[in-house]
Amino acid sequence: MNLDCTIDGKGLSLSVNSNKPLLLILTEDVGIKSLNSNCHGTHCGNCLVLVNDVVVLSCLMPAFRLKDATIQTFEGFSKTRQCRDIERAYQVSGNKPCPNCYASKTLLIESILQSLTGEHHAGREITMPGRIHNQIVGDTKQLDEDSITKELALNTCQCMDTGELLQIVEIALSYRRRKNVRRA
Amino acid sequence: MYEELRSTTVHTPITLSEYGQIANRFPDALNWAGGTYLMSRPNFYPMDSNIEIIDLSGIEELQRITRTDRYIEIGSMVTAAQLLDTGRQILPPVLLGALTSIGSTIVRRQITVGGSLCIPDIRLSIPTALAVLDAMAEVRIYLANGKNVTRWIPVSRLYDKDGKFVPFEGKFLLTHIRIGLQYGAYQRFLITGNPMREGNFSVIIAFQAEKTAVALGKVQLCVTFPKKGFFISKEIIGQLSGINLPIAPKTIWTITGNLKGELRKTYPSLSSLQQERALRRFASILYDLNTLYLQS
Numbered sequence: 001m002n003l004d005c006t007i008d009g010k011g012l013s014l015s016v017n018s019n020k021p022l023l024l025i026l027t028e029d030v031g032i033k034s035l036n037s038n039c040h041g042t043h044c045g046n047c048l049v050l051v052n053d054v055v056v057l058s059c060l061m062p063a064f065r066l067k068d069a070t071i072q073t074f075e076g077f078s079k080t081r082q083c084r085d086i087e088r089a090y091q092v093s094g095n096k097p098c099p100n101c102y103a104s105k106t107l108l109i110e111s112i113l114q115s116l117t118g119e120h121h122a123g124r125e126i127t128m129p130g131r132i133h134n135q136i137v138g139d140t141k142q143l144d145e146d147s148i149t150k151e152l153a154l155n156t157c158q159c160m161d162t163g164e165l166l167q168i169v170e171i172a173l174s175y176r177r178r179k180n181v182r183r184a
Numbered sequence: 185m186y187e188e189l190r191s192t193t194v195h196t197p198i199t200l201s202e203y204g205q206i207a208n209r210f211p212d213a214l215n216w217a218g219g220t221y222l223m224s225r226p227n228f229y230p231m232d233s234n235i236e237i238i239d240l241s242g243i244e245e246l247q248r249i250t251r252t253d254r255y256i257e258i259g260s261m262v263t264a265a266q267l268l269d270t271g272r273q274i275l276p277p278v279l280l281g282a283l284t285s286i287g288s289t290i291v292r293r294q295i296t297v298g299g300s301l302c303i304p305d306i307r308l309s310i311p312t313a314l315a316v317l318d319a320m321a322e323v324r325i326y327l328a329n330g331k332n333v334t335r336w337i338p339v340s341r342l343y344d345k346d347g348k349f350v351p352f353e354g355k356f357l358l359t360h361i362r363i364g365l366q367y368g369a370y371q372r373f374l375i376t377g378n379p380m381r382e383g384n385f386s387v388i389i390a391f392q393a394e395k396t397a398v399a400l401g402k403v404q405l406c407v408t409f410p411k412k413g414f415f416i417s418k419e420i421i422g423q424l425s426g427i428n429l430p431i432a433p434k435t436i437w438t439i440t441g442n443l444k445g446e447l448r449k450t451y452p453s454l455s456s457l458q459q460e461r462a463l464r465r466f467a468s469i470l471y472d473l474n475t476l477y478l479q480s
Contacts, residue, residue, distance in 0.1 A: 001191050017191045017229075017230065018194045019194070019228075019229060019231055021229060024229065043288075043381070045288075056290060056293075057290060057294075059223065060219060060220050060224070060291075060294055061219075061223075064237070065241070108290075111289070111290060151287075151289060154288040154291070
């Protein structure tokens with residue numbers, strides 16, 4: 001099938017198998033280096049990307065659900081202001097993920113920040129690829145440690161403990177909220 | 185790497201009648217709901233190019249949640265995240281527990297209720313919770329002669345004792361799940377381990393019961409071992425039905441012992457870790473019932 005989509009700001013037309021996972025499209029056809037998942041779909045959380053501004057596991061997203069989708073990998077996300085909030089939080093806390101999971105943990109934290117700040121509700125409507133209705137994502141408005149810990153558990157890399165990650169989320173959230181207030 | 189492969193054909197019906205026509209033409213086509221199970225198979229890609237895929241995400245009728253005075257009807261393509269967001273006030277606690285047990289919102293956005301019920305070989309949280317709620321599943325069966333029949337089947341009967349999906353004759357589509365609103369006040373959903381990552385060690389228990397005066401009534405219990413079994417014991421349910429509250433520690437010990445015997449008889453290959461986890465979790469539910477009763 002012909003797949004027309006935007007990857008990291010570049011409009012691409014790819015000829016791929018209709019059921020090829022996005023992970024393989026990005027690594028084999030596009031040559032993205034930040035994805036290093038090898039879990040065969042057991043949700044190791046190392047292949048996170050943004051599809052239409054929603055964080056998804058790219059190993060669970062087939063090509064036929066990606067028509068006209070806007071895909072952002074860590075390479076693209078690392079150049080955005082949102083990523084700077086998280087990187088500043090790494091610096092302030094003095095902890096950062098190992099090179100293996102840096103990309104996916106950063107995107108995972110971004111997903112948590114999106115649901116905590118309700119950016120999707122206020123800014124733009126989101127549509128999961130291949131679905132009719134827009135979905136409201138995340139019900140957590142408060143910094144609820146239990147649910148954030150559950151979210152963070154998606155990435156199985158043991159390089160950081162939960163306490164460190166929670167601290168990073170907290171700091172990044174304060175930057176993000178301050179930025180949103182200034183913008184408003 | 186796989187350039188020489190022929191691309192699999194994907195059909196995208198937008199109504200159930202359109203689905204019926206495709207299903208009759210391609211009876212071996214693969215129904216695609218959320219895709220989380222299919223894509224987590226090690227041999228998923230490259231797939232046999234002769235297999236046709238029917239993508240169900242375009243059928244709006246399967247994405248509705250309806251509530252009446254007597255029941256909640258959930259379309260099979262409703263995702264776990266949608267159900268949690270829209271149904272938090274109306275869903276039974278045991279189902280809420282099952283939905284929140286699916287670790288991350290990222291995965292919850294993709295898992296569909298119907299898809300999780302139709303997994304052929306692994307039983308996860310949602311079927312366990314729906315089984316104790318006496319939920320019914322609407323299944324459309326597309327027969328070889330071009331006709332189709334609709335059946336309402338209890339979720340607990342969709343699986344055999346080993347947790348394998350009982351196949352239907354002909355192509356089928358699970359369209360809706362109906363949950364009655366007359367459920368018991370005591371509901372517990374407990375999960376130990378991650379059923380996707382450690383299916384051979386994980387245990388899922390769902391329990392519900394109604395309190396009548398000082399006794400338990402309408403007891404339902406389902407113990408799931410993701411890769412080994414889907415256990416609903418009429419004997420244990422019978423022993424718990426009508427039992428007076430608070431339950432004496434000796435009685436809890438006896439019933440737990442009986443459950444151990446039943447598990448050993450039904451699943452001789454069950455690991456001792458899984459068995460112990462199931463028994464301890466079951467006993468904790470009964471002690472919890474006592475606490476709730478004494479507090480009220």
